[in-house]
Amino acid sequence: MSLSGETDIATMMQGLGQNARKAAVSLAQVPTETKNAALVAAAKALRDLKADIIAANSEDVAEADQRGLSAAMRDRLILNSDRVEAMADGLEQIASLPDPVGRVLASWDRPNGLKFERVAVPLGVIGIIFESRPNVAADAGALCLKSGNAAILRGGSESYRSVQVILKALRMGLDVAGLDANTVQMIPTKDRAAVGCLLTMSDTVDVIVPRGGRGLIERVANESRIPVFKHLDGICHTYVHAASDPQMARDVVLNAKMRRTGICGATETILIDKAALPTHLPSIADALRNAGCEIRGDAEVQSMIPEALPATDADWDTEYLEAIVSIKVVSGLDEAVAHIAAHSSHHTDAILTDDASVAEAFLNAVDSAIVVHNASTQYADGGEFGFGAEIGISTGRFHARGPVGLEQLTSYKYKVRGSGQTRPV
């Protein structure tokens, strides 16, 4: 395909959108078994095309190496045999999940005999904009298909060839099941203007899901005229209450910060009760230090932990995404809640305490998508929630909050059944 300018791209994108809308309309009524058959066949196609996928990916990686991609980005870009198998397994797992479409969410009768049902229906067309990890194409495409939504995929330019072959496998699956190939499309150009078009196509696209770094998500949030499922930051807190078991607190804090430092559910700031300093802080600091974590603390923390660096105001608003943690001493629940209200990104915040009433007060008062009592913030994940899979995590309050799984990719409609009722004046 040759695109010679912005007009061509706009026209092409309109066509893509209309194709997606058409596919979505028919997909909305496709039986569960047909969608599952497409997913299982697509998993087989991924395995059958494994050599092609790895070859295309090698070209992508070689080009990225020439352009000097960071080691982390390079790792995310690489597809090997295990990763292709994992993609195929993921598709089969999504096939095994319950179909979210058609669920009766509520039903009731009225005194006049009218019967009401609130029934889950697909959202429509979902635009997914992602960076580096080409396997998002398989995951996200499969989640959309299972939830009855058409998908328009836009990978990073560095994964263009890899995504092309993954898309081919998805389309082979759709073909086996007799479904519209346009159920999953990719934008057939690396030109960034195409993303600009996508973000304004409110007639044909219902929601945008950006998957990537802060720069991507900010651009999408600023430019989009379409609802976006997103979280910008994951500045998550773990609050160590004085009435918590010191050993449990140490283990959970260590896991919350260090299990993986680069994910959005990683704790970035530890709040600790003044009364817990002698009993809890030394062992927590030891555990973090031994795991290679840099500690930044307020004056009280520094006075107890010699290697702690001073935390500046900026630290309380920083998502490190690496082995650094900030620790602040608070006088109790109220100060902890106030600090979280001021600095949290409302993603995931936890309290560690054996006092049930303090725990309930925290869970009620903290206005975050996920609030946790006595467990690691790193459980902020659709898989850990039991959703089977997720397309992302939302810190927005609208429609989907927290992990966005199959159910969150649906809307609903009301079915009203009567026997000739007319409404009185």
Place this chain on the structure above:
Amino acid sequence: MSLSGETDIATMMQGLGQNARKAAVSLAQVPTETKNAALVAAAKALRDLKADIIAANSEDVAEADQRGLSAAMRDRLILNSDRVEAMADGLEQIASLPDPVGRVLASWDRPNGLKFERVAVPLGVIGIIFESRPNVAADAGALCLKSGNAAILRGGSESYRSVQVILKALRMGLDVAGLDANTVQMIPTKDRAAVGCLLTMSDTVDVIVPRGGRGLIERVANESRIPVFKHLDGICHTYVHAASDPQMARDVVLNAKMRRTGICGATETILIDKAALPTHLPSIADALRNAGCEIRGDAEVQSMIPEALPATDADWDTEYLEAIVSIKVVSGLDEAVAHIAAHSSHHTDAILTDDASVAEAFLNAVDSAIVVHNASTQYADGGEFGFGAEIGISTGRFHARGPVGLEQLTSYKYKVRGSGQTRPV
């Protein structure tokens, strides 16, 4: 308050937003009884201030008369003793409805012992922009309060004085219950620039609800950087299937079109099976004619109904909102569904038939917020759904679809309760 320019208005609006956010944070945790006490006290205050409300309203009406308001607008603007009583009754009714906040929407346990709860929480701050009918201030303010949301009200300039006194009553109610007066605020200027500010205040406003004519809603939809609960049109269809009882069909069609012609759930187009023409069309046309309805039809309808005017292409896309109906002959279910897909505003569409399988096919295939079998489209109303009250009807697919009642004015969060769980690598 004197506002000398755009900067002053922007500053004032920022302050309004911050006050609302602050009120919303504390309101989110207020017990049901306190919110109900505020509503009941506000109802009393409305009755106590009845003379003041009517006096302020008379000034509004006098000014509107000078500016030559239409009779319909004037009728909507007027507040008399009955209408003030109705407002007060409405507040008491909202007090009697269940509190939507804190409902446990789902709960489940995971094999690792983590306990998950999905719990309803308020949306936050709701901006309500309305025209002419000043009683919207009481309704919408009360719905927001009951659902734990702070409200920023912006009435039409023609109802400015009336809304001021209604707001005073609401605030007296808040005061009696010891709640933040900023739970319900109104924009203290008629300057239209203030609306422009409101629509961009995404830091402090969570959703906008426009209540009024198409011009208002289009402006809001185009300018808003904040989610909007809205419907632009109500081009509703009633499809008369051949296997419907002719008398039922006549009665329901008549009600669907003529009960009230100016509401969004009024049927604008009748689709009728070719096979039903001899049995159904004459009596439907008679009933409509006798009720004073103008009929526009395609060639086949015109050949049977002498007074029918020709329907042009534009008729199928027109929301008349008056005593005019368009009638189109279709070959059967598929053509009816296709016509609705092409011309419906996805608000409310109905089928009349005694064939249960055809009815189900229609309810599944038609992608509208409300799909109806054997009843009038005029049931599209939160009260008729049993919601007690509604702030509007949404044709959007996001978050709220169909009537927007108390439950739809909430979001949710996840409460996760553990016993020291750490996530395995």
